[in-house]
Amino acid sequence: MTVRENEIVSILGPNGAGKTTLLKQIYGELEPDKGEIRILDKRPTDVKVKKKIGTLPQEVRPFTQLTVYDNLFYIGRIKGVNKKTLEERIEELLRKLDLEHVKMKIARDLSGGMKRKLLLAMALVNNPQLLVLDEPTTGLDPEGRRKIWDLLLDMKRNGKSILLTTHYLDEAEKLSNRIYFLNKKVIFSGTPLEIKAKFTEWYEVIDYTNNKVYKVGGDKVKDIVMSIKGKFEVKTPSLEDIYLQIFQSE
Numbered sequence: 378m379t380v381r382e383n384e385i386v387s388i389l390g391p392n393g394a395g396k397t398t399l400l401k402q403i404y405g406e407l408e409p410d411k412g413e414i415r416i417l418d419k420r421p422t423d424v425k426v427k428k429k430i431g432t433l434p435q436e437v438r439p440f441t442q443l444t445v446y447d448n449l450f451y452i453g454r455i456k457g458v459n460k461k462t463l464e465e466r467i468e469e470l471l472r473k474l475d476l477e478h479v480k481m482k483i484a485r486d487l488s489g490g491m492k493r494k495l496l497l498a499m500a501l502v503n504n505p506q507l508l509v510l511d512e513p514t515t516g517l518d519p520e521g522r523r524k525i526w527d528l529l530l531d532m533k534r535n536g537k538s539i540l541l542t543t544h545y546l547d548e549a550e551k552l553s554n555r556i557y558f559l560n561k562k563v564i565f566s567g568t569p570l571e572i573k574a575k576f577t578e579w580y581e582v583i584d585y586t587n588n589k590v591y592k593v594g595g596d597k598v599k600d601i602v603m604s605i606k607g608k609f610e611v612k613t614p615s616l617e618d619i620y621l622q623i624f625q626s627e
């Protein structure tokens with residue numbers, strides 16, 4: 378598996394597929410039995426690497442006794458960010474993640490979604506070259522998810538590399554340049570378009586005038602569309618349909 382610059386890569390797979398285990402190996406918490414992981418040409422446990430990556434593990438909490446601001450400041454200093462840059466960076470992150478109004482709140486008193494956003498801000502405080510996120514938007518409201526998506530897409534455009542796991546397939550479809558389907562090993566990988574091209578065996582044609590839905594092979598779509606007089610829509614299977622197809626046939 379590789380993650381390049383200017384790229385968001387998603388790992389998808391059922392519960393117990395090994396997604397978290399793999400991420401823990403990437404951020405140096407576990408040693409792989411076999412194989413090798415290199416980050417910026419170094420081993421994941423290298424101190425220089427730790428300063429250049431940002432991580433959001435699945436089960437992690439902010440420092441509950443500290444304010445939002447102090448959580449960010451503390452982590453930033455540990456990661457070696459100089460004070461002036463850090464102060465600017467914190468303000469920018471608070472603004473981008475809509476956390477300005479809770480800046481001085483004790484982390485313990487934040488809602489679950491707010492805590493998740495704070496943890497993401499903590500992962501970003503050193504402006505990391507590689508970001509590794511385990512289910513970054515779990516528990517967030519739709520607006521919060523959009524904010525995070527925009528932020529990640531922005532980072533990607535600015536040359537960063539992002540690796541994430543998610544159970545939200547709309548999220549994977551919206552964000553990913555490439556997707557790996559994982560179940561103890563890589564089952565299938567590709568760009569969202571490659572995946573759709575390979576697994577799309579049928580189309581849904583919706584006839585809104587007569588309230589009818591046809592599920593047909595590619596060769597029949599044209600005939601059906603020609604016969605509809607009025608508003609219609611042609612849909613390909615969603616990434617969720619493809620996901621179920623891949624893992625149910627395992």
Ligand SMILES: Nc1ncnc2c1ncn2[C@@H]1O[C@H](COP(=O)(O)OP(=O)(O)OP(=O)(O)O)[C@@H](O)[C@H]1O
Nearest residue numbers: 390391392393394395396397398399435560561562
């Ligand atoms: N490559 C592997 N081969 C065999 N077992 C593995 C492998 N990777 C992980 N496991 C084992 O599978 C179990 C579940 O792994 P893990 O928690 O990483 O799954 P997950 O995909 O993150 O699940 P969830 O979606 O529920 O968070 C763990 O007990 C782990 O030790």
